[in-house]
Amino acid sequence: MSAVSLAGAGAALLLALTTTQAVAAPRTERVSTAADGTQGDGASGGAVITPNGRYLAFRSSATNLVPEGITHPGTYAYIRDLRTGEVTKMENALSTPRLSADGRWATYTDWGSRTINVFLTDLTTGTRTRVGGNGRDTASSPEISANGRYIAYTWSGHPEFPTRVDLYDRVTGTTETVSTGPADTARDMGNPSISGDGRRVAYQDHGTGDVWVADRTTGTRTEADDGTASTVVQLSANGRVLAMDSADGSYVRDLRTGRVQHFPGVRVRAVSPDGRRLLLQDAQSDLWLLHGGHRIRVGHGSAADGSVADRGRSVVWSTADADVVAGDTNGVSDVFRWGAR
Secondary structure (H helix, E strand, O other): OOOOOOOOOOHHHHHHHOEEOOOOOOEEEEOOEOOOOOEOOOOEEEEEEOOOOOEEEEEEOOOOOOOOOOOOOOOEEEEEEOOOOOEEEEOOOOOOOEEOOOOOEEEEEEEOOOOEEEEEEEOOOOOEEEEEOOOOOEEEEEEEOOOOOEEEEEEEOOOOOOOEEEEEEOOOOEEEEOOOOOOOOOOOEEEEEEOOOOOEEEEEEOOOOOEEEEEOOOOEEEEOOOOOOEEEEEEOOOOOEEEEEEOOEEEEEEOOOOOEEEEOOOEEEEEOOOOOEEEEEOOOOEEEEEEOOEEEEEEEOEOOOOOEOHHHOEEEEEEOOOOOOOOOOOOOOEEEEEEOO
């Protein structure tokens, strides 16, 4: 195993262990605003971005991001076209929508007839389809393939049945179970992450802490952890790189070569679609984009998996810091985009 040590008190030691990349200064902008740039009157966060960096999805309790406002107090999901500035509200989404690469398809959780279910909406036509959960069973944690065809999610039939990872095919309308369970079928499986083509799905065994990658083409499962109890962070869109968190930091495995990098003292928050860039968060909540031995500070705050666009051209994150851009006077957390324009 080869290891990359990024342990330490934070930015100072991180600087000593990596080399600053010489690039043109990127731009940082606040993106959880109305189309005309009006800042939100409520907190925003949980942002994800499409691989091409065009579409952004996030959650917000703001009431003034769209002209129609909100129908009742609460937190809503929003989708922003970063090219045109258009902001769209998804009133029926309880989680940040996960978007297909072209921004057409959005999957998210919402209330079904009795429980939380997973839904898929065609943002072009407005057609909404329930893809997981019904009656007494629930579904959560949806992830979508690049073309919007496949949705991986966690299904739960508790207390009668353990949780598992299922996959819905939008084209055929069929569902398959991806997480073939171990001998102890009482153990729960969950937290899926899907490759861009829908071929590979990573998930974790909540009982043992093992992390598995299912290959739907070959029908095989591969254990990706190194014997350390781990949780899935993100599988890269190309299906090659898997990031995992553990008690002693993060691990990143190249599924093609088997090479593992260990990042003690920091957390990998996201992986770029090509698997070559990592977004790290240190103990001071500073976010760093790492490519090879080079690192660039993105900002200070929190970020979710799916927050890095292709080749690291854009990164989205949230922070309550008021000094990121001029004119930030709302006193709450906002979503920012860092990168080239």
